[in-house]
Amino acid sequence: MPVDVQNMQKIFARPDSLTDAKSTYCPGCHHGLLTRIIAQTIDELGIAERTVGIAPVGCAVFAYRWYRCDAIQAAHGRASAVATGVKRADPNLIVFSYQGDGDFASIGTAESIHAANRGENITVIFVNNQVYGMTGGEMAPTSLVGQKTTTTPQGRDPKLFGYPIRFSEMIAQLDAPVYVTRQALYDTKHIKEATKAIKRAFTNQVEKKGYSLVEVLAACPTNWKMKPIDANRHIAKVVEKTYQLGDLVNRG
Amino acid sequence: MGERLLLRGNEVIAEAAIRAGCQCYFAYPITPQAELLQHMAVNMPRLGRTFVQAESELAAINMVYGAASAGVRTMTSSSSPGISLKQEGISYLAGSSLPAVIVNIMRGGPGLGDIAPSQCDYFQATKGGGHGDYHMIVLAPSTVPEAGQLTMLAFELADRYRTPVMLLADGMLGQMMEPVELPKPIEISSLPKKEWATDGAKGRNPNIVLSFDLDPEVLKQMNLILQKRYRQIEAEEVRYEETATGDADIAIVAYGTVARIAKTVVKMARAEGIKLGLFRPITLWPFPGQALRKLSEKIAIVLTVEMSAGQMWEDVRLAIAEQAETPFYGEMGGVIPTPQRILSEVKKHAG
Numbered sequence: 178m179p180v181d182v183q184n185m186q187k188i189f190a191r192p193d194s195l196t197d198a199k200s201t202y203c204p205g206c207h208h209g210l211l212t213r214i215i216a217q218t219i220d221e222l223g224i225a226e227r228t229v230g231i232a233p234v235g236c237a238v239f240a241y242r243w244y245r246c247d248a249i250q251a252a253h254g255r256a257s258a259v260a261t262g263v264k265r266a267d268p269n270l271i272v273f274s275y276q277g278d279g280d281f282a283s284i285g286t287a288e289s290i291h292a293a294n295r296g297e298n299i300t301v302i303f304v305n306n307q308v309y310g311m312t313g314g315e316m317a318p319t320s321l322v323g324q325k326t327t328t329t330p331q332g333r334d335p336k337l338f339g340y341p342i343r344f345s346e347m348i349a350q351l352d353a354p355v356y357v358t359r360q361a362l363y364d365t366k367h368i369k370e371a372t373k374a375i376k377r378a379f380t381n382q383v384e385k386k387g388y389s390l391v392e393v394l395a396a397c398p399t400n401w402k403m404k405p406i407d408a409n410r411h412i413a414k415v416v417e418k419t420y421q422l423g424d425l426v427n428r429g
Numbered sequence: 430m431g432e433r434l435l436l437r438g439n440e441v442i443a444e445a446a447i448r449a450g451c452q453c454y455f456a457y458p459i460t461p462q463a464e465l466l467q468h469m470a471v472n473m474p475r476l477g478r479t480f481v482q483a484e485s486e487l488a489a490i491n492m493v494y495g496a497a498s499a500g501v502r503t504m505t506s507s508s509s510p511g512i513s514l515k516q517e518g519i520s521y522l523a524g525s526s527l528p529a530v531i532v533n534i535m536r537g538g539p540g541l542g543d544i545a546p547s548q549c550d551y552f553q554a555t556k557g558g559g560h561g562d563y564h565m566i567v568l569a570p571s572t573v574p575e576a577g578q579l580t581m582l583a584f585e586l587a588d589r590y591r592t593p594v595m596l597l598a599d600g601m602l603g604q605m606m607e608p609v610e611l612p613k614p615i616e617i618s619s620l621p622k623k624e625w626a627t628d629g630a631k632g633r634n635p636n637i638v639l640s641f642d643l644d645p646e647v648l649k650q651m652n653l654i655l656q657k658r659y660r661q662i663e664a665e666e667v668r669y670e671e672t673a674t675g676d677a678d679i680a681i682v683a684y685g686t687v688a689r690i691a692k693t694v695v696k697m698a699r700a701e702g703i704k705l706g707l708f709r710p711i712t713l714w715p716f717p718g719q720a721l722r723k724l725s726e727k728i729a730i731v732l733t734v735e736m737s738a739g740q741m742w743e744d745v746r747l748a749i750a751e752q753a754e755t756p757f758y759g760e761m762g763g764v765i766p767t768p769q770r771i772l773s774e775v776k777k778h779a780g
Contacts, residue, residue, distance in 0.1 A: 225630070226629055226630055226631040226632075227629040227631065228629070229498075229499070229627050229628075229629070231495075232639075238641070241637050241639060244635075245630075245635060246630055246635055247627035247628070247629060247630050247635050247636050247637070248627065248635065248637050248638070249494075249495065249498045249627055249637070249638040249639070250525075250637070250638065250639035250640065250641050251491065251494070251521075252491060252494075252517055252518065252521050255487065255488070255491035255494075255518070258483070258487070258488040258489075258491035258492050258494075258495065259491050259492070259494050259495035259498070260495060261481065261488075261492050261495060262453065262455065262491065262492035262493060262494060262495020262496040262497070262498070262499070262503070263495040263496065263498060263499045263627070264495075265453055265479040265481060265492070265495075265496060266452065266453050266479070266495065266496040266499035266500070266501045266503070267499050267501075267628060267629075269629075270499065270628065270629055287484050287485055287487070287488060288484070288485075288487070288488050288491065290484075291483075291484035291488065295481075
C-alpha cells in the first residue's frame with residue numbers, strides 16, 4: 178500500500194527537553210528510558226526554562242548532556258546537598274537530582290537523608306540497579322543477598338557485607354517528605370506507572386509541596402551478565418522480592 | 430562608613446559577609462568559629478537570606494557549590510578539622526570556576542588538636558589542599574577591622590576571578606573583640622549578572638557547571654584556563670605591608686595574629702636600638718615573593734615567625750634563596766608567641 182505522506186500524523190517524537198547527544202548507556206540499561214521519561218515530564222509541565230538538573234558520579238555522570246536545561250555535575254554522593262544550595266539560592270527554580278544507588282545510598286547517605294529531612298522542595302530520582310556500573314560491577318549497598326559482583330565474587334554474604342539497604346523506606350520514616358515511591362521499568366505497565374510517579378514528583382515541586390523521591394528499580398544487563406530480556410524478568414521475579422513496588426509516603 | 434562598634438572577629442566577618450551581599454550561608458558548628466555561625470543564624474533570615482545549618486562540612490561546602498552555581502554570593506566557615514572535610518568541595522569549586530568564600534578560623538592540629546589559635550593550615554590553604562592542580566586566593570587579616578575589610582574583598586575577588594577565596598584567620602582573631610567601623614553594604618542589584626550561572630535557561634542555551642571531561646586533551650585545556658587565571662592573579666592581586674623596613678638591619682616575616690604581635694616587637698627592639706622591620710604578607714596566595722626578595726637585597730637577616738613548624742617559611746626561603754639569612758622561630762599546638770620571646774629570637778640573630 179502506498180504511504181500517504183500528506184496525511185501522516187506525528188504521534189511520537191523526541192521530547193524537546195531531550196538533547197540528541199550520543200548516549201553512553203549500555204544496551205538494555207534502563208537509564209536511557211528513565212532519562213526520556215524525565216525529559217517528557219519537563220516538557221509536559223513547561224518548566225524547561227527554569228529547571229536545573231544535578232548529575233551524579235557513576236553511569237549517569239553525563240546526565241548534564243541529555244537535558245535541554247541548565248545542569249550541574251556534582252561530587253560523588255553530594256547531589257542532594259548541591260540541589261539544596263541551588264534551590265535555596267532561587268526557590269523559583271525547579272531542581273532535580275539524578276543519583277544511582279552508590280551515590281545516593283552509600284557515599285551520599287548523610288546528604289540524601291538530611292535533604293529529605295529538611296523537606297527541601299526538590300525532586301530526587303534514585304536509580305537502584307544493585308551494582309556499581311561505571312567502575313566495573315562492584316557491590317552496591319543495594320546488592321541482593323547472594324548477589325555476585327566483582328567485589329563479592331562468592332555472592333553478597335550478609336555476615337560480612339550486610340543486607341541490601343531499603344533506603345526509600347528509611348526516608349519514608351521522616352516527617353518531612355511528601356512523596357516517596359518505588360517504581361520499575363521492566364514492562365509497559367510499569368513504565369506508565371513510573372511516568373505518572375515522576376510527573377507527580379515534579380508537580381509536587383512546582384506546587385511547592387516539598388521533598389519527593391522516586392526510586393526506580395533499573396536493569397544493568399552488562400554487570401548482571403544477563404540478556405536485557407532476562408534482566409527485566411530478574412527484576413520482576415527476584416529484585417521485587419527485596420524491593421517492593423509502590424508508594425511509601427503520599428502526603429498530597 | 431558606618432557606626433563604630435565593639436565586636437568579635439567572628440562577628441565582624443559574618444557582618445562583613447552580609448554587607449558584601451552574601452545571600453546564602455551554609456555551615457556546621459565548630460569552635461572557635463561558632464559566633465560566626467550564630468551571627469548568621471540570627472541575621473540572614475531577618476534579611477530574607479538563606480542560612481542552613483548543614484549536616485556536615487561536606488554537605489555545607491556542596492550547598493555552597495549549588496548556590497554559587499545559581500549565581501549568588503555564598504560563603505561557608507569552619508575551623509581546621511572542618512576545613513579538611515571541605516577540601517573535596519573546594520577542589521570542585523576551583524575545577525568548575527565557581528566563586529565562593531571559605532573562612533578558616535584556624536586551631537591547633539593535627540587531628541582533633543585543640544581549640545587554641547594556630548597557623549598550622551598554611552600548607553593546606555596555599556598549596557591546594559584538595560586534589561588537582563589548583564590554587565585559591567588566601568587572604569590573611571591581622572586585626573579584627575582588617576578581617577572585615579578582607580571579607581568584603583574576598584567576595585569581590587571571588588567574583589572577579591571565578592574562584593574560591595579563603596579568609597585565613599585564627600582562633601585569636603575570631604575570638605578577640607576590637608572597635609570596628611563596619612564596611613558600607615554593597616548594593617546586590619548593582620552586581621554584574623553572571624552569564625555562566627545555572628539560573629534557568631530562559632532565552633539562552635543551557636549553562637552547564639562542571640569540573641569534568643574524560644578527554645585528556647579537553648581537560649588539559651580546562652586546566653590551562655585555570656593556570657592562566659592564576660598567573661593573572663599573581664600579577665595583579667599580591668598584597669603585603671611593610672613596617673619600619675626603610676632602615677632595617679633585620680626583618681621579621683609574619684602574617685595574621687603573629688604579625689600583629691611582631692608590630693609590638695618592632696617598637697620594643699627599636700627602643701633598644703635594634704633596627705627591626707616587619708614584612709607582613711596579606712595575600713598568602715599569591716605569596717608576595719618578589720617584594721620579599723627585593724627587601725632581602727638590603728636586609729641581611731629575615732626571621733620568619735609563625736604559629737606552625739615553619740610552613741610559610743618554605744615560601745620565604747623559596748623567595749629569598751641565598752640572598753639573606755633566613756632563620757625561623759615557631760610555636761605549635763595553640764601556643765601564642767609572646768613579644769618578649771620573639772624579641773629574644775631577634776636578638777639572637779641581630780648579634
